[in-house]
Amino acid sequence: MNAPTTWRPRLADGTAPVLAVLAVLLVALAFAGPAYSEPTGYLALLKRAAPLMILAIGQYFVIVSGGFDLSVGSLVTAEVVIAARLIDGQESATIWVIPLLLALGVLVGLVNGLITTKLLVPSFIVTLGMLLVLDGAVFLWTGGAPRGALSPSFRVFGRGGIDLPVLGHLPWSVVILLVVLVAAAQFMRSGTGRTLVAVGDNQDAVRLAGGRVVRLKVLAFVLSGLLAALAAILLGGFAGVSAQVGEGLEFRAITAVVLGGVLLGGGRGSVVAAAAGALTLEALFSLLNLLGVSGALESAVQGVIIIAAVAYASLGANLRLGFRSRTATESSTRSTPPPHKENR
């Protein structure tokens, strides 16, 4: 199989621009704010960005295999609200609520994946339906508003940390993020990970080559659900309980993944770049904040950059590939939405 040899240069293609932009932003931050003259400033940035980066890693698995997961935002809200209701301020409940939350994330991902693969419903619709169901079900259960409170030991993951000699205060969320990132990168280098990318590129080819397409796609959704649950635990600790905690996170995570050069519709892109895309987004927001740009313009800036990033990626790919291989250009010039692939 020569898949890795053709895959690696593409990976580098997508990764380089986002890393360059990220580097520029990080340097700009150092000039813009005095907080960034020390490592603690950047650690705080990483701590803020950790939930989105984890969500982006989860979303990456789904997108690279040719799908969408629109349900992660409402899943995050649901997890936080459920945690608050179940824990209700009791320390003793924390120990069993956390595994329960992670299991719920897995369950939601499993349902998403099974409906997508077994009932052949486009993942856009499945996860949109799941979004509605989760939104409705959670507030049906709590009676319209979040109730209860999180325990201090639950919130430690989101806002606590350990003191280390050199780095100073190292937040737990950064540690968790690094573990997830390394695990995800290792997974994508494994055979399963590479096959997952191949599913996004051409699932018929993978099926004919003996790959278990259904199992891989379900796995992608399960990972996305699990990581959304993890992000919810961090966000709950960091930001506390609210009914809006996950609002718009699905689109933000997709933005981050796309910013990382991952092709919507699957088959191209690296997980590290997706996480870097999320960090870039957060760094950009921090920079805009420091420069005194109003919060309202944040979304406008987000809109401009995702269009620019994708336009750069597809036009650039066209110029590079040019006349060389038709199939490669075809995948980037298609204006049809990715659900296309699932239907065929």
Added chain:
Amino acid sequence: MSVVQQKSEVARGAGRGGARRFSLTPTPTVTVYLALAVLLVVGSVLVGIQGGVLLDQGGILNILTRSTVLGLVAVGQTIVIINGSLDLSVAYLVGLCSLVAAETMAGSDGMMVPGVLLALGVAAVVGLVNGLVVTVLKVNAFIATLGVALILRGYLEENYTGPAGSVPRAFQHLGFDRVGPVPIGVLLMLAIAGAAWWYLRRTRGGYHMYAVGGDIDVARLSGVRTGRTIVTAHVLCAVAAGLAGVFLAGRLGSGAPYVGTDAGYDLESIAAVVLGGTALAGGRGGVVGTIGGVLILSTLDTIFDDLAVDPFFKDVVRGVVLIVAVALYARRQLSRRSG
């Protein structure tokens, strides 16, 4: 793998047998109206048990009024989805157009026509931008329209905190008057739907849209100007959303920045289109089914209101209905394709 082949063999057998046994092979459009009829019957019974009446004049009016705005947006959304594209910017566009219309009119009767025209013009420009980003910059439609939506959101959040502008009393007639028993808004929505049906099914441009949505490469090789077709679809969709905004301005008496997003018209309209049997991948479906989908959603709402069901339960049911409906269509499509 062989499992899939076996499955499609089974499906093929079922599809053929089904076609022979029933003289009427239900298309998604037929299915959606059958489902609507069943829903109306079941709803009437449930509401009747509780001592109310679902389908009295007030109830029918309620269902139709609820359908107006979503119907307008969803008809536009149908056109882009048939092209294999989609538009996530409609929700913010509805709010923006209601503001443009209301602020231009500023309460004076003479500015009614310029207000409407300006709002529709703004909508057309936004649609043009969507279309050009998709076709010229080769950005995936999901990202392109999401980006435009975020830009519109930034503009709205920067400039507006609440309702602004006001429409003259004469214009509010659009929102509340009726011709006989039917509200003007419903007639407007049906007229737009009729025009869209005529365009899609009876004109060359409409056929080109199905061709582009079916397979863009084949369409291009057959001489269809694919870029122009997609841009046209986006402009039409945006104008339909703009019309929804103008209608809402008439109904509310002023422009409201978040009127479109509060109702979630972006995802909701896609849900209605898909519920109406239009394939999300493009190339199949139509406006008639979409109107059926919209009516199903608004009938569900009305039934739940009459039964005084928890509003959050509505979302759960909507989600389930959406997934089940699309799963049924996917199943049927599979059997027809292999049969």
